[in-house]
Amino acid sequence: MMPTVIEICCAVAINQIKFNMKKILTTMTVITAMFATSCGTKKGDCVYPENARGFALIELKTDISQFSETEKQMLAYLFKASALMDDVFWKQAYTGNKCEFLKQFEGNAVDRMFAKINYGPWERLNGNLPWIDYGPKPLGANFYPTDMTIEEFEALDDPNKNSLYTLIRRDENGNLVVIWYHDAFKEEFEKAANYLRKAAELAEDPAFKRYLELRANALLTSDYLESDMAWMDVKNSKFDIIIGPIETYEDGLFGFKSATQGLVLVRDVDWSKRLDRYTAMLPELQTQLPVPPRFRAEVPGADSEISVFEAVFYQGDGNSGAKSIAVNLPNDERVHLSRGSRKIQFRNSMKYKFDKILFPITDVVMNPEQQKYITFDAFFENVTFHEVAHGMGIKNTINGKGTVRHALRETYAPIEEAKADIMSLYLIDILHQRGEMSSADVYNNYITFFAGIFRSTRFGAASAHGRANMLCLNWYKDHNAFVRDENGIYTVDVETMRVATRDLLTKILTIQGNGDYAAAKKWLDEKSSITPTLQSDLDRIAAANIPRDIYFRQGKNVMGLK
DSSP states (O other): OOOOHHHHHHHHHHHHHHHHHHHHHHHHHHHHHHHOOOOOOOTTTTOOOSEETTEEEEEOOOOOTTSOHHHHHHHHHHHHHHHHHHHHHHHHHOSSOHHHHHHTTTTOHHHHHHHHHHTSSEETTTTTEESSSOOOOOTTTTTSOTTOOHHHHHHOOOTTTTOTTEEEEEOTTSOEEEEEHHHHTHHHHHHHHHHHHHHHHHOOSHHHHHHHHHHHHHHHHSOOHHHHHHHTTOOSOSEEEEEEEEEOTTOOSSSOOOEEEEEEEEEOHHHHHHHHHHHTTHHHHHTTSSSOGGGSOOOOOTTOEEEEEEEEEEEEGGGSSSOOOEEEEOOOHHHHHHTOOEEEEEHHHHHHHIIIIIHHHHHHHBOHHHHTTOOHHHHHHHHHHHHHHHTSSOSBOTTSSOBHHHHHGGGHHHHHHHHHHHHHHHHHHHHHHTTSSOHHHHHHHHHHHHHHHHHHGGGOTTSHHHHHHHHHHHHHHHTTOEEEOTTSOEEEOHHHHHHHHHHHHHHHHHHHHHTOHHHHHHHHHHHSSOOHHHHHHHHHHHHTTOOSEEEEEOSHHHHTOO
């Protein structure tokens, strides 16, 4: 019997529905694969080589016997929330599929770990050049469409396009659209928020409990101001966590978009007390900066804190490439002006880097007569006042160009890091004049800082810290602050370096206050590159098998948490 017209129509409709469903399922599979971050673990995936292409292995843990079972459970929740930030950072940093990318390194523990350290195929400490056969890294990482032009972005009429917490994508018609992080990373942020709330239920410190609750809310709304303000009140908790989208280094196109990270910390009470006395001095130190009054009229918030912690878990942005050893947060200028900022030092990570990297470098490049002045205490103080300096200076331009961050765009990060480097030495000098530090301490700080330039310039031109150190080294060279002999050994003239430091700080603060993008870009283009002479010195350091940085065996199991 021949089928009726109705039967034929029904059959066609059913086949069309099946075809459309197949397309939908295929599309969903592609999207899921594109954004997948949890890859199946196979034998050998979690092997930690002692040296992964110049990164020395460190086991990251602390004694947890001092903690109650409730505190250990709370820590475990903080670890889980932080791990989700790592998943999101992969999506922000890498334009492809994480699992497919890592799959090619099965059976090769060194390269697989190096891929994880770099969060992709581009080597962060080598100018973001591909370390395998791969195309160049997009300047905007995966925050923007890779085919987007600057003109196209500037023409986009959306007030949220410059937000720290939005992605730029294309709609079905190819037009640019703005997507909030809490929508783009909904699954990860909801899970992380849940873990933070569970940790809050177990937290004993009221301020820390409130911060965790508000931070959970912030992940779901992309409104971080209230949680940032609450974090300023976390002064007595044994534990802390820096979590969410925070730093903008990953956005090399505009410097607008923040990358996610999770850092779990345990307070070092003794060292924190040593630094307490400096906090009250910050407003007065601001008035001593070597620029006209209008460039230093802003007053750092009175609630600023300088504290010391042990870092016990790094995830996401802070875990990529060179590891963070200190922070000055929150970054929100509104918090800086009304409350100040928290300057947190990761003492254990600093000590690892000093012992394994900085001090060995001095044997290669520094005058033996000056090596005795290179000390961990001086390194610790330099890093501490580097973070103090981030909270000082000027946050808003003096001529109506808006914040310094937005006026200087992609040049902001290296210029700001150079400011913090140089201001740290200047502040130490001011403290010496006030009787807070001895002449010997100041001398140690200058010599140690200079030696540290060779550690940080190895981070390369893709790193804001690396470019900042190149600016400083070239400035000191142009102002005769050191001598390099025929064997590549450096001797520092401390008095000349002090004068050059003051002049360099004046230049930086002036560029920032004026929001002078053209001057900042010209200076970076001319003076933030590695010269052939410096490259020969870095080659000698590499030949001595000195690690470029560190990476961690870390996690709940390493810490002994359930």
